[in-house]
Amino acid sequence: MLKKPGRFLQSHSANDVLFGNVFDRALNIPWGFSTILNFMRYLDPTLEQDLSSKTRPWALSPLVSTTPHFCHTRTDELHKVPPFPPLTPLEDDTGELKLEDGQKPAELSEKSATARRAFFKEAESRNKIMFGSEDLITTDFCYNYLSFNPTGVALQLPGGFSLDMMKYWDGQPVYFVCCERKTAKDRDQPIGRIFWCVAIQILDGEADECGETDSTKSDQGENSNATADDVD
Numbered sequence: 040m041l042k043k044p045g046r047f048l049q050s051h052s053a054n055d056v057l058f059g060n061v062f063d064r065a066l067n068i069p070w071g072f073s074t075i076l077n078f079m080r081y082l083d084p085t086l087e088q089d090l091s092s093k094t095r096p097w098a099l100s101p102l103v104s105t106t107p108h109f110c111h112t113r114t115d116e117l118h119k120v121p122p123f124p125p126l127t128p129l130e131d132d133t134g135e136l137k138l139e140d141g142q143k144p145a146e147l148s149e150k151s152a153t154a155r156r157a158f159f160k161e162a163e164s165r166n167k168i169m170f171g172s173e174d175l176i177t178t179d180f181c182y183n184y185l186s187f188n189p190t191g192v193a194l195q196l197p198g199g200f201s202l203d204m205m206k207y208w209d210g211q212p213v214y215f216v217c218c219e220r221k222t223a224k225d226r227d228q229p230i231g232r233i234f235w236c237v238a239i240q241i242l243d244g245e246a247d248e249c250g251e252t253d254s255t256k257s258d259q260g261e262n263s264n265a266t267a268d269d270v271d
Contacts, residue, residue: 041178041179041180041181041215041237042124042129042177042178042179042180042181043177043178043217043235044123044175044176044177045175045176045177045234045235045270045271046114046170046171046172046173046174046175046176046270046271047170047171047172047174047234047269047270047271048172048269048270048271049171049172049269050169050170050171051169051170051171051219052165052166052168052169052170053101053102053103053159053165053166053167053168053169053170054101054162054165054166054220055219055220055231056101056102056103056170056217056218056219056220056234057099057100057101057102057216057217057218057219057220057230058099058100058101058102058105058106058178058180058215058216058217058218059086059088059097059098059099059100059105059215059216060097060098060099060213060214060215060216061095061096061097061099061214061216061229061230062095062096062097062208062211062213062214063095063211063212064094064095064209064211065092065093065094065096066090066091066096066207066208066209067206067207067208067209068090068091068207069207072090075194076088076090079098082182083100083104083105084160085100085101085104085105085159085160086098086099086100086105087099087100089229092229094227095228095229097229097230099218099229099230101159101165102178102217103155103159103165103168104155104156104159104160104165106178106179106180107152107179107180107181107182108128108129108130108131108152108178108179108180108181109131109132109133109152109155109176109177109178110129110130110131110132110176110177110178111132111133111134111135111136111174111175111176111177112132112135112174112175112177113135113173113174113175114172114173114174114175115173120175121177123177125177129177129178129179130150131150131151131152131155132150133147133150133155134147134148134149134150136168136174137168138167138168139167139169144158144164144167146158172271180215192204192205192213192239205241210241211240212238212239212240213238213239213240214236214237214238215236215237215238215239216230216233216234216235216236216237217233217234217235217236218230218231218232218233218234219231219232219233219234232269234269234270235270
């Protein structure tokens with residue numbers, strides 16, 4: 040579970056704020072990977088990826104459409120700003136998101152992740168929403184098919200099938216990044232500027248509380264090139 044509140048101090052289109060994974064080197068792609076990829080695309084139709092890259096594999100989606108839970112609050116209404124960590128499970132709330140002309144899309148009035156993801160499925164809709172300094176965004180990336188445990192990350196597929204993702208990541212760090220969509224200036228890089236990053240890595244030879252030989256390290260902000268002018 041990755042829960043994160045924050046705001047952008049400069050304006051960014053909802054279509055250009057991405058969330059997902061990037062890797063330092065090629066992955067050890069397992070047999071049947073196309074089936075896994077189809078499952079991921081079924082869950083998230085906005086997913087874009089090049090996981091077979093021989094240099095820097097990646098898989099990214101617009102943050103506003105991929106995260107299971109998305110809560111938006113206007114910071115000019117301080118009495119509505121929720122505490123963090125929240126006292127109750129995060130509830131979807133996009134009712135205060137505004138289009139560039141100041142109008143509020145009727146489709147976002149429901150406190151429903153299904154309605155939000157349906158509205159933001161198309162790039163045209165995402166481009167109509169701008170995130171700025173008055174938009175406090177809290178997301179909770181928790182799926183029941185993805186589990187974090189002391190030995191790494193596991194993918195739980197239908198039918199009771201479990202896949203140890205760390206085995207195929209071949210010991211390299213896994214970066215969960217929130218970043219800008221790449222532009223021409225980014226050249227061969229798969230992503231644009233990083234806003235924030237969480238890195239998960241297995242440390243060989245370090246015992247955890249359960250007596251295992253490996254442990255999981257999570258560093259928020261590691262390898263991030265975001266500056267204080269970008270996010271708060």
